[in-house]
Amino acid sequence: MAVSDSVDPGRWLVEQIGAGEPDLLRAMVQTMANALMSAEADAVCGAGYGERSNERVNSRNGYRPREWDTRAGTVELAIPKLRSGSYFPEWLLDRRRRAEQALVSVVATAYLLGVSTRRVDKLVEQLGIKGISKSQVSELAKSLDVQVEAFRSQPLDAGPYTFVWVDALTQKAREGGRIVNVHVLVATAVNADGRREVLGCEVTSGEDGAGWLAFLRGLVARGLAGVQLVVSDAHRGLVDAIAATLPGASWQRCRTHYLRNLLTKVPKSSQPWVATLVRTVFDQPDAAEVTAAHARAVLALEAKHPAAAEHLDQAAADLLAFAAFPREIWKQIWSNNPQERLNKEIRRRTDVVGIFPDRASIIRLIGAVLMEQTDEWTEARRYMGPEILTKSRLRMIPGQPGQEDQQPAALTA
Numbered sequence: 001m002a003v004s005d006s007v008d009p010g011r012w013l014v015e016q017i018g019a020g021e022p023d024l025l026r027a028m029v030q031t032m033a034n035a036l037m038s039a040e041a042d043a044v045c046g047a048g049y050g051e052r053s054n055e056r057v058n059s060r061n062g063y064r065p066r067e068w069d070t071r072a073g074t075v076e077l078a079i080p081k082l083r084s085g086s087y088f089p090e091w092l093l094d095r096r097r098r099a100e101q102a103l104v105s106v107v108a109t110a111y112l113l114g115v116s117t118r119r120v121d122k123l124v125e126q127l128g129i130k131g132i133s134k135s136q137v138s139e140l141a142k143s144l145d146v147q148v149e150a151f152r153s154q155p156l157d158a159g160p161y162t163f164v165w166v167d168a169l170t171q172k173a174r175e176g177g178r179i180v181n182v183h184v185l186v187a188t189a190v191n192a193d194g195r196r197e198v199l200g201c202e203v204t205s206g207e208d209g210a211g212w213l214a215f216l217r218g219l220v221a222r223g224l225a226g227v228q229l230v231v232s233d234a235h236r237g238l239v240d241a242i243a244a245t246l247p248g249a250s251w252q253r254c255r256t257h258y259l260r261n262l263l264t265k266v267p268k269s270s271q272p273w274v275a276t277l278v279r280t281v282f283d284q285p286d287a288a289e290v291t292a293a294h295a296r297a298v299l300a301l302e303a304k305h306p307a308a309a310e311h312l313d314q315a316a317a318d319l320l321a322f323a324a325f326p327r328e329i330w331k332q333i334w335s336n337n338p339q340e341r342l343n344k345e346i347r348r349r350t351d352v353v354g355i356f357p358d359r360a361s362i363i364r365l366i367g368a369v370l371m372e373q374t375d376e377w378t379e380a381r382r383y384m385g386p387e388i389l390t391k392s393r394l395r396m397i398p399g400q401p402g403q404e405d406q407q408p409a410a411l412t413a
Contacts, residue, residue, distance in 0.1 A: 001335070006037035009323050011200045013277070016131060020400070025074060030075045030076060030077065033068070033075065033077055034077060034078050034402065036088050036089075037078075037079060037087075037132060038080060039079070039081060040087070040089060040311065040345060041060065041080035041082070041087050044058060044059065044082065044087055045057065045058040045059055045082070046058065046234075055190050058082050058083060058084055058085065059082070059083050060079050060080055060081070060082065060083070061081045061082055061083045062080075063078040063080055064078075064079050064081055065077070065078060065079075066078075066079050075200060078215055079279075085200060085227070091408045103121040117154050120241065121171050123384040129188070144364050144367075144368050145360075145364055147368070147371065148363060148364055148367035148368055148371065149367075151367060151370070151371045151374075152200055152201065152367060153222070153264075154222070155187060155222055155223050155226050156199060156219065156222045156223035157223050158192055158193065158197060159192055159223060159224065159225050159226050160192055160225055160226020160227075161189035161190065161191055161192075161197075161199070161224055161226055161227055162189075162190055162226060162227065162228045162229070162389050162392050163189060163227075163228065163229050163231070163329070163333070163384075163392075164187060164188070164189040164199070164224075164227050164229070164230045164246075164249075165187070165189070165230075165231045165232070165253075165254075165337070165338060165339035166185070166187045166188075166216075166231075166238065166242075167185075167186055167232060167233065167343060168183045168184060168186070168207045168233045168238075168382060169183070169184045169186065169251075169282055169346060169347065169350075170183055170184075170237075171183075171203075171344060171350060171356060171362050172183070172237075172354070172355045172356065173355065173356040173358060173359055173361075173362060174355065174356070174357055174358065175358070175359075179355055180204050180205075182204065182362065182401070183203070183205070183206060183211065184201060184202070184203055184346075184360060184362060184366055185201060185202045185203075185204060185211065185212065185215045185344075186198070186200075186201045186339070186343075187199040187200055187201075187209075187215070187216075187219060187225075188339050188359045189227075189337050189341060190331075190383055190384055190389070192226075192386075192389070193382065193386070194375040194382035194383055194384040194385055194386055194388075194389055195378060195380075195382055195383055196338045196369075196376055196383045197377065198342070198370040198373060198374045198377075198380075199219050199224060200215070200218065200219055200222070201366055201370055202214075202215045202218070203362055203363060203365070207235060207237070207238070208237045209236070209237030209238070209240055209363055210237070211237075211271050212237050212238045212241035212242075213237075213241040213244060215241075216241050216242065216244075216245040216246065217245055219245075220245055220246070224246075226250060227246045227248075227249040228250065228325070228392055229249065229250045229251075229321065229322070229392075230242050230250070230251050230252065230253055231250050231253075231254050231333065231337075232251070232254055233253070233254050233257035233258075233337070234253050234257070234258070234261075234318065237250060250320050250321045250324065251318070251321060251322075252321040252333075253315065253317070253318035253319055254284060254337075254339075255278075255279075255319065255334060256337070256340060258315060258318075258319060259275055259278060261311075262274065262278065262308060262311055262312060263275065265305060265307045265308040266305045266307075269404055270304070270305065274301070274305070274308060276311065277300060277301070278297055279298050281293045281294045281297055281319070281320075282298070282322075282330070282334050285327065286327060287323040287324070290320060291320065291323070293368075294312075294316060294319070294320060297312060298313045299313050317335070322334075325392050326388060326391045326392055328388045328391075329384065329388055329392060332383065332384060337355075338377075338383070342370075342373060345369060345373065346366055346369055346370075349365060349366075349369050350362075350365065350366065353365065353400045
């Protein structure tokens with residue numbers, strides 16, 4: 001396809017309008033890009049197209065077609081070819097990725113929102129682009145890597161972080177030609193301003209003590225301090241890692257995880273009743289009532305389900321640690337658990353992917369989700385008021401007036 005050396009913009013625009021061109025913007029991009037490349041090729045040759053000149057050092061040898069993905073859609077370009085050497089418009093095209101930054105942003109955002117690569121292909125078709133492969137989607141999504149790495153390594157300077165939640169999610173990834181399960185460790189907290197904040201995430205081969213210990217040590221090295229209470233499941237490696245890295249912090253067993261374990265001890269027909277019975281323990285008005293409600297629940301279970309009663313009795317210290325804190329925080333910890341809500345959002349995005357090609361892609365997607373969630377929490381209202389956080393920290397000061405009644409009998413025994 002030959003390209004004119006010069007373009008009269010006014011005349012060309014009139015022609016396009018007169019012809020009823022359905023996509024004027026795309027036609028404009030195509031015409032102007034072709035004209036600019038033609039002018040550059042003339043400069044390389046030392047003379048204009050078809051011009052006889054003693055200064056000519058090269059000559060044209062036709063054109064090669066090339067598609068260029070833009071915001072206006074896929075544009076068909078005619079790149080001039082030379083008889084000797086080659087010409088390539090570096091100012092316009094990337095040799096390895098023929099998509100401008102706007103397309104990169106669209107694809108990366110779609111990937112972040114949990115849109116599958118097949119659906120991304122349909123999305124870009126709606127933008128006027130003829131198609132994009134799975135590998136191209138993954139390549140474009142890598143533009144998130146720099147931002148995610150900066151987020152994961154940023155200093156934790158908004159402390160003290162009074163309350164911390166930690167949990168692990170299992171994902172499937174390809175490694176060494178096999179599909180294996182890997183574990184994504186995630187930590188969230190309440191900062192000094194009373195707002196929720198994602199502290200970090202890491203991918204490990206197993207949810208063992210070594211993985212948790214390295215993860216928590218990394219958070220402490222970045223600035224995690226002032227922790228009063230850590231909420232998590234009862235994984236032994238995790239509990240030991242908390243004790244080793246956060247001395248002085250109380251540990252609270254997550255009631256959601258505990259209920260799942262407890263309900264395996266009773267028949268399915270009794271599970272709703274048992275779940276309701278245990279939840280009443282966490283709905284009491286003060287620490288003394290919490291301890292009494294736990295004792296009543298154990299007695300109620302002994303008659304019908306002795307194994308469940310023993311399980312609940314042995315977990316008393318783990319389940320009632322929250323009662324040592326001011327009553328105002330109990331509702332927030334149990335009815336508005338930030339970690340559980342965050343896990344649901346992560347799973348909603350990762351379920352679309354199914355099997356990740358490698359660990360880096362897991363970090364990329366989940367890290368981007370955590371960045372997005374932290375931004376939302378920053379703009380939302382406070383999770384806890386500063387006065388509640390101050391009161392929670394004062395309970396750790398020996399002899400502080402008004403704090404003696406915060407310790408439940410089950411914990412002080």
